Amino acid sequence: MNVLPASRRAAYPPPTGPRVAIVHEWLEHYAGSERVLEQLVLMYPDAAVFAIVDFMPPDQRAFLGGRPVETTFIQELPFARRYFRYYLGLMPVAVEQLDLSGFDLVISSNHAVAKGVITGPDQVHVCYVHSPMRYAWDMQAAYLRHGGMERGIKGLYARWLLHRMRNWDVRSAAGVDVFVANSTYIARRIRKVYRREAEVVYPPVDIDRFHEKDQPSRAAYVVISRMVPYKRIDLVVEAFRRMPQHVLHVAGEGPERERIEAVAKGAPNIIFRGRVSDAEVLSMMQDARAFVFAAEEDFGIAMVEAQACGTPLIVFGRGGACDIVRDGDDPEGPTGVFFEVQEADAIIAAVERFEAMRTRITAAACRANARRFSCDAFRRSMFAVVEQAMRDACPRHLGVAR
Known part of the structure; x- marks a missing residue:
């Protein structure tokens, strides 16, 4: 059975092996x-x-190669284009309505x-997990606080909804054959939330x-980040305020900028650069003495990009x-x-240790x-x-990945 409408079937040539479906969260x-989806x-x-x-x-969908994307009924709900996240409570029902019966392999992101x-x-269902729903699990208190929903009717409704989402989240994990985590940290979260092991x-x-620059200056330390509370840029700035001998460049915008300044x-010695272009980001990373990062992230792509600049x-x-990071010995x-x-004193000590080595x-x-x-490694x-x-599922499925 082909689950696509007849008008769209021509977009998918007859498969020579098992049929594959990729389920992405939402495309905005x-x-x-979306890098993973690509x-x-x-x-x-x-x-x-x-x-x-x-x-x-x-102008952002070229990576899809012109292929159609099958969506759910939420696509057609009122104001969905701008406020589809407000339909979070309906999303479990929506995703369960997708008819994937014509596929041998399902990969969800x-x-x-x-x-x-x-x-x-x-x-076979392989699930690549960027993170379990942080706002429904260990970040619930911060989510409610940031949204001003700690008390009142809105807060009561949010707590009830997140409770239901947690129950559904655990139940739906049973339908996954193999979990894949984007870091060992997320693998631990998967073990904690779903009681499942993950690759x-x-x-x-x-x-x-x-890439590396031929003759980088390596004169100033660099922070490049959206200025939001959990990034803890304030701690980095406080640390370098107390180290006037070191220059710090801070690039990025966000609701915390005024407080951080x-x-x-x-x-x-602290220079705020504001919003910078991609070319400026590359130049700052190439010339940085070190890239400073104070947040607790699920992975942290910016750190890898800095390493790629040497x-x-x-x-x-x-x-x-x-x-x-490869640290120490x-x-x-x-x-x-x-x-x-996450303290300014700890950042100061780390900078001193870095300078020594x-x-x-x-x-x-x-x-x-x-x-x-x-x-390629991915x-x-x-x-x-x-x-x-x-x-592991069935020998007849061999060869799907080649």
């Missing part, structure tokens, strides 16, 4: 999860693509509900777009950073240093480290995981 802008589409050029909604602008698609006993396949990073108290890292030693050569607590961190080691996270690892999943 080309961002981190690589999955390259891996399986005949795959059908499904999503909750598709509002991707025409999940950070909310995509893994909830319904599959049968002769289908780790790092997300694809276009490291060829970031106040933390700097006009320190002449630039060392000074980062908070939690989350995805632990998979990226690593036999392949250190590529940065960690600080263990700076000559041991080479641009070549940083660049070699970044290659572990290339697009595709090879995902192919291996999918082939093993198909082999």
